[in-house]
Amino acid sequence: MLESLPFLGAAYAGQPVWLWMGFLAFIGFLLWIDLGVVNNKDGVVSAKKSAAMWASFAALAIAFGGYVYFVYAPDPAYYMSPDNLNQQAVLQYFTGYLLETALAFDNIFVIGMIFTFFAVPREYQHRVLFWGIMGAIVFRAIFISLGAAIVNEFTWVLFIFAAFLIFTGWKMVFGGDHEMDLHQNPVLKFLRKRLRVTDTIENHNFFVRRPDPRGTGRLVLFATPLFLTLVMVEVVDVIFAVDSVPAIFAVTKDPFIVYTSNIFAILGLRSMYFMLAEAVARFKYLKYGLSLVLVLIGVKIIWNFGLYKGWQDLTGEALVPYLEPQWSLLATLLLIGGSMLYSWIRTHQPRDGAAPPAV
Template sequence: MDVSVSLWVGTIGVLVGLIVADFFIGGRKPHEVSIKEAGIWTAVWVALAAIFGGFLWWHSGSQPSGEFFAGYITEKSLSVDNLFVFILIMGKFAVPRIYQQRVLMVGVIIALVLRAVFIAGGAALVTTFSWVFYIFGAFLVWTAWKLVKDARAEEEEEEFEENRLLKSIERRFPSTDKYHGTKLFIRENGRRLMTPMLIVMLAIGTTDVLFALDSIPAIFGLTQDPYIVFTANAFALMGLRQLYFLIGGLLKKLVHLSYGLSVILGFIGVKLVLHALHESGVHVPEIGIPFSLGFIVVVLAVTTVTSLLASRKQEHAAEEPEKIDA
């Protein structure tokens, strides 16, 4: 896809404008986000992504548009897995519900900036070295296997462990253990102290980098266009805050999500290896975008249905002993 400098500048300008509008309309005043509000904003962000995909179709044809939708759906589904960790982070830092949307908004912006750096590096690699697709493909297949292994492991309790960056910041900068509204720093007895609000924002933003380690190679398996990779990530991340409040209570019911994501990552890993072989001159079939998009949608649909059925079965099984005791 031929992307001019003006299109890049215009796209980034529109995305920044959407973030600013989101902040002033729904995120400026701290408050508890209702299901209705989260549902409306989630629908708005999905609609905006669909409009952008339509723009790509009009501007460059069906191929870039198909790549965007495949990348967007993949990144969106992978970002749902992020929400499990976000819930753990919110619990560890005991973030009041009225401040959680501010934390997520700033955390997502930090994550988007860091992902942009990852995307730029990934684009430079795949442009210069075609063999990097072997590494990306093998890594995704390994990640898929690890997801299945983790899903089958019985863990009674999950805890969030701070990364090295956060530990380093907390050691070097004095902080308070109490929240002071949305303030990031306060002065107390003449000392400048960092509040938990800043720490948890950094936790959300930097933890997302760990998820980017598999999501960025995954989307490069669907398209090598940096513009599409960036915009798909941007639209997937910018609706993540509302999705947190919309399906936060339903996450525990998505018991087969890890299996679905592992199938998708394994599929894209195989696709990358086939592409690498093709680039090396080996005559092997390549998987097209229409098939990839359909495969991803079907896997997510099946995973969601089986998860809800399994959760309902577990609930019925848990209710039976109670009825017997009664």
């Protein structure tokens, strides 16, 4: 096969093209199973079904971690040490996956607001999120390709990422909740001005044909509010990618690990939304744990790429220890898991109907 199609053996971002294409084909197969088999009809996705779907995607993400550990061939150029490359890669993969999954919680808040704004019936929400995931796979590939080219050409950019992550962590706590004024959103204004849009949602269709309002007697294409919803979901993903892509590059410089951990986290977003949409308010303290994770990752960049590499004695020995990947994974688990557990306990409604304790 490789002899007849030599480009498949060519390297892209440290890995052969056939590996990238194989991964995308696998993701495409999963999405086909999702929309073509499991959810091939419009309907409300129950919390129980969503939990089973999310658990399935999480199990696949864990299984892929096994591939990274036992089979994957990491490119040493993307790692600080040439020793135990697979161990480094799998720790970075799971750290990135957990971080991206936690960051996806912010998407749930905003996506719920978009669905409410456009009055999208629950039976059509899954279709919007499915195609939103398709767009996210493409946009993340673009962002990650650009990020990999910049980071691996100019390592000092990581210090900008570090400062950005520390600022983002601070803003997450003190800058208020994410809000989006859809009435004044410039993208939505542009679309309404340039497209013919129906007043109501037309089943699950993104576009429909209606008589030309200019009286030509022809049928012309109209966008529906469901299409505007899809565009706004994509806009939200692009906005959040500005936070998540620097965060994952702060964990690993390996583009394949960056992309695969990102995509597995995004695949679980849709089922996570239906599973947690009504209970998402109970995770009000998650942002504090996540903000600390972002700050710690930013500090880790400064430590490993600044102090460890730049602060050496006369013999060339580093004066500070290198922070190994397992500490990032442990900190991510403890801070995100701890903040979720604390949120669940603090917002628990007592059986007697009394309000939860004040903060």
